[in-house]
Amino acid sequence: MGRVIVDVTLKSEILDPQGQAVLRALQSQGLKQVADVRQGKTFEITFEGAINKEVLDQVEALASEVLSNPVIENFVIRSYEKES
Amino acid sequence: MGRVIVDVTLKSEILDPQGQAVLRALQSQGLKQVADVRQGKTFEITFEGAINKEVLDQVEALASEVLSNPVIENFVIRSYEKES
């Protein structure tokens, strides 16, 4: 079993209303020094069998089609474990 | 400016319909070996000034009170940069 983690974040010029709401909530709870919060998504994908280059390439390709919309989001394959 | 990243994930026994939908989408796009997908959240928190132990403790406390709901979620402070 292999595992890949993909992080999807909003592009920096895109409004992140969720992050803003969390920012205000944290500030209201006394965390005064917070300057900004951006909220992102994480996909933890588990595979049957080990992960090879081909699988990684496929994930890379699908990340921009299925996991994110390149118009507003960036993605990065944060980490992977070949097997576990 | 310091930065802390908090990952929030659903506990394994909790249903994750979004993860399941992504799983189906990936499979239908030809990624046959996927066995499971779990979707999580990430908060990237930027601070004015450097991050010290006190700030980290506060984040830790708020992560369990505000950023996550312990009934269904786990959290982990993935990384932090004291300054950047």
Place this chain on the structure above:
Amino acid sequence: MIDTVKNAQENPDTKQPFLELGLKEDEYLKIKQILNRRPTSAELAMYSVMWSEHCSYKSSKVHLKQFGEKIVKSDVLMVGIGENAGVVDIGDGWVATFKVESHNHPSYIEPYQGAATGVGGIVRDILSMGARPIAVMDSLRFGPLSEPDTKRVLPGIVAGVGGYGNCLGLPNIGGETQFDPSYLGNPLVNALCVGVMKHEDIHLAKATGVGNKVILYGARTGGDGIGGVSVLASETFATTGQAKRPSVQVGDPFTEKLLIEATLEMFKNKLVEGIQDLGGAGISCATSELASNGTGGMNVALDLVPLRDETLSPEEILMSESQERMCAIVKPENIAAFMQICDKWEIIATVIGEVTDGNKLVITWHKEVIVEVPPRTVAHDGPVYNRALKRPINQDLLQKDSINISDKSNSLETDLLKLLASDGISDKSWITQQYDHFVRGNTIMSSPQDSGMIRIDEKTNRGLALSLDGNARFCKLDPYVGAQLAISEAYRNVSVTGAKPIALTNCLNFGSPEDPAVMWQFSETVKALADGAVSFSIPVTGGNVSFYNQTGEISILPTPVIGVLGVIEDVRKRIPLRYKENQTLYLLGETKKELDGSSWAWFIHNHLGGKPPQVNIENEKKLSKLIQTSLKAKVIFAAHDLSEGGLSVALTEMALASGIGLEVSNNTSVDDLSFLFSESSARAVVSIEEDKLPGFKELFKIYPGIEIGKTGGSSFKFIDHFEIELSKLKQSHSGTLSKVLV
């Protein structure tokens, strides 16, 4: 380096990227002529967005002026075309304002956010008239359901329309959804919002009163959607590369909800002299329109605009289309109270300028003048094109290609079941279930009823009904007739619920205005609407034009979408779709052999040709009058208008909504196929209780009807032809969307 006015004077020959900004050479020269110098880069940014097709109506203006010229006799119109939205008197001291706007191109690129921000934009338009938004509707067009891209686009758009409206607390009371291959690469998202207020609360977008302050409030300005309006809405996709596709905007309905409540509180406390929403073209549009509609002079310090991204240049700030922002003109003595309300609702508000006694809009950046223009030249005196028009050469061929019925040998039963399951006719509850119908507690009717109906006064039970309609296949066959059929249908939908139609609005979705064939379709459409308004005696209170809806060279079907607003004095007297057992069914109006352009021709035989059904405005009015006359004695129990799919589909929808069957026979003089599927206009089905029959028949003096059958049982029985169980009809009708979409 900031390009100041001084700099522009001193360096007249600096090369400027006007072409990249979408301006033509002669338009650029005209700007130079207006200013008597080259524009600064900030001025160029303003002119380029404000003179884009989307903002300036440069190709449509010469046609739209008919709405002002062909005068409709109406005593309800209070504010006409030219403001953010028209305003009509609806009685008891109330007025209503409503408008439709398109958000087609952004919704293709980012379906969820594109559709969501479309709803957000039209809601702010209504709000800026002074009205409380009370409901939304949406008219959607997609490629065929079987296409993979439809499966990407449709769920996102529906979730976006729902996500924004639901979170804003506005009930969605209706709309329409159609499918056609021409929309595959260019779906349509037209959103309508309706608002109400008391007479004295009408607010117009103008900046008057020297010394009054200009306040920008709502969300911070970011780098999203810069140039979105000019590039996205005015250029074809084929000719634009990746670089010209700017990011779309992300909406924040939560902030918009706060903006609505705060703004209404300001109106209530009379703190606002003039107000404008920030939609396409952002601050450029708001400041130039406010100044232009007022006395003309305004100073704005652009560096005071609160930003989300500190690196934005002044040009970008002027063009940014960040959502959820408003601009108000406030007397100095009211500033404190204004700010207090913003504080309460946790909204950022900043004084960015003031009204001056000059006639120039002057914008500074850290004290340096970067814009100094006569605001009218930006907002209203944009270029006007008299584009070439030409009736397409194949239009005659198309109209001659009438469907030949005799060789179509399916059984009526098979045709009906197939028609019910077609994407266009099928049950849309997969979509409408994603919309909140209940919020605000005044929804009297929503889908699947013929029109949406909202109670506006809980004491008097006065209400409004609204319908949004368009049949692009009819418009393709004959744009003039098609447009009038669209008014007819919307008018009829409102009428059959018991409301009296009083006003209409439109959203005109077409291909490229640079194509003479498209321009011909457009000019026929506008002519038909202006004439239709006169004949129906209901004024056009506003509208919206969306051009460049095409994929490559292929245009969408000409798609005018018409919204009709009606008033009902007592919503408790409304006429619903659902009937009870043992009632008599009548068909009002005359059924003709009109199958060309019908849903039957298209969905069963994939045929589009011939001429659309005839328009008969006098009959539509009579039908409407009959229904209204019936209200007093409550002789009509249930009613449904006949449109797509004709009688067979109308009866099925009534039966399924009621959970009760019916049996009918063909008592008309047309053949059975036409009886079931013809789409002749000015018709409705009504069901009458036994003891109301005599009273009902009296009404035939106004408009004729014939008895066709009875309600009851658990099947749809067409005597001598077929009997289909409701469960089977339901299976055909309701499975289509949910089978394909998850």
Place this chain on the structure above:
Amino acid sequence: MTIRIGVVTFPGSLDDQDALRAVSYAGAQAISLWHKDTDLNKVDVVILPGGFSYGDYLRCGAIAKLAPVMTEIITKANQGLPVLGICNGFQVLCESGLLPGVLTRNKGLHFTCRDEKLEVVNNSTLWTKDFETNEKIVIPIKNGEGCYQADKKTLDQLVGNNQIVFKYLDNPNGSLLDIAGITNEKGNVVGLMPHPEHAIDELTGPTNHGLRLFTSVIKNLVGISK
């Protein structure tokens, strides 16, 4: 005596006006409470209405639980103040710990608005005395995150203590045990996803069944409960 029923408006609350209307229909005095209030203006009952408080960003109800007004509500609810949480209000009650469990994204992933058939499981709470046990009623739902989840121990407790108040007959969102609404052990705090305030009049809702939640609590307070 006129019962005073307070309805809290958070930024983003949407069905607050509807809850106030339902309270008046039921015969009580409707009082608006603001999220920043620190005192409850002598109300006898509190309703947390539906909507998207704070945009429902983060998690539904998670930010609302931090509002100043909640401090007093939590204290008083623990002392027996009748509290009803509708939809978003139910989510706030779960987030703030007044009710167990949590509401998560609907199984089908869509916001769903439709008339819903429910079964009344427990008619002994302050809010349900006007219903019969096992009675079938119809009340609309409209939510994107109405799937009730809790761990097994909590679910066992809910069943064991008869804390399930309403069940779906045709589960629209994947809620465990078909749970549509629950109560705390004392029966003074009830949360439900369906919207009773949208079922007070057949003119604007599918039925008037929802009105009985409001009349139940009023009768109970004026001492004519059964």
